[in-house]
Amino acid sequence: MTSLIMSFMPSCKKAPAEKDYLSNKATFAGVAIYEPILGRTLLYKTSFNADGSSYPLNFSLQNMRHFDGSPAPELMESGPVLEWTGLYDGTEKTLKEIENKRKLVNKPFFEIRPGSGDFIFYRSGAQIVSSYPNEGYLFDIKITNKGNERVIQNFRLRPIKDIPYEPYEYDPYTRLRKSESRSDINGNAYTAAFVNHAAMTNVYVSKDTLMHDSLSRVYFRKVGEGNTLTFKFFDKDSVVIDPAKFNLTKWNELVHGFNMSKTNTHVRYDVAYPIPLTNLDTKYAISNKAKINIGYTRTGFNAFRIDANLLLNFSIYEKGDWEIIFKFKRTPRFQNE
Incomplete structure (x- = not known):
């Protein structure tokens, strides 16, 4: 009589990846209305409270619109702006030496730094009209980490006419x-x-x-x-x-x-x-x-x-x-x- 020996191997299933924590209270603080001055490049260091959320976080702009809810594509239209490619230190001896450290690139008027949530307003916004005394624009910010996302709505943006x-x-x-x-x-x-x-x-x-x-x-x-x-x-x-x-x-x-x-x-x-x-x-x-x-x-x-x-x-x-x-x-x- 032949004996059959059967071996039973347990099946393996991959455990689901653990999600990072993203607090519902994570938010930006300190500014009710952002009022960048047109015609100049400005880095605005935001104040973001992660409330214990897991890093790294990624930030992106969403739903750029006029205050009445209509789309505002002009905020994302690209225009020429000078960008530094070399280090300016104030010791340059000629105008050409300065200009060789810069180049023209196309940038939108408004960007958010994906890793920090800081805003950059570029002087390329020639197509933007000063919002004052109108209500200006609204936009949302999407925050994501591994497996989670959250959208913070209704940030206000009211550009100010160029101050030369x-x-x-x-x-x-x-x-x-x-x-x-x-x-x-x-x-x-x-x-x-x-x-x-x-x-x-x-x-x-x-x-x-x-x-x-x-x-x-x-x-x-x-x-x-x-x-x-x-x-x-x-x-x-x-x-x-x-x-x-x-x-x-x-x-x-x-x-x-x-x-x-x-x-x-x-x-x-x-x-x-x-x-x-x-x-x-x-x-x-x-x-x-x-x-x-x-x-x-x-x-x-x-x-x-x-x-x-x-x-x-x-x-x-x-x-x-x-x-x-x-x-x-x-x-x-x-x-x-």
Whole structure:
């Protein structure tokens, strides 16, 4: 008799992959309405509370729409924008050296960084119209990790019309000229039209009158579509002041510009825009603003040396031939005693 020995092997089934945890309370905090300024590239560091959710998380934009619910494809239309391919450090010696570190690429107006949830608003949004005073746009953010997803709805986006330079004397929303409170010689308060000012110290306007207030009004004027920046100076009677009178100024280091042209009416540079080029602090910029120091020295009474300095921090975001004009409310005294 033949014995049959049967072996029974248990069947193996693959256990289902364990899902990551994604909290229903994970959300972005801190901002009710995002209001990027058109015409400039801005990285907005969001504040995301994962509430214990498992990383890595992936973020993506969903359902871009106008406030009335209609689609808003213009938010995702691509346009040309300059992107850095090399490291800018402020030591570049020519305009070509700067431009060789940048290239034109196509970018949409609005992106979200997949790994962090940070927003990037690009200066490519020429097709976007300022939403103010309208309600603007709505969008959703989809969050996913392994095996889970969640959509957070109804983020608000209300772009602001381009602000070509700063300091800017107009309200960013209404575009009406700002007002500022002042006092007259009797201490009575009044409201006046706001004009940009530059502080100047140790300035004599006569033989015995030393001023420390904001003696100079500053005007930004675009006069062409090139790549230049020009400085001009006028006294209280609108007569041009020769830049050579500002004899302490380091004109070759005033801005990160090239091919300086200095005459008895102006000083001009070839420059790359925007100014400053990045948010890096250099000898030309600090805290995302270009910084200039225009000064002169004179000999006062008793052979005492007096140094005066005109200081201004500024930005220009729109490419062009720009002039920065200083108009003195009271003419400085440049002569020695």
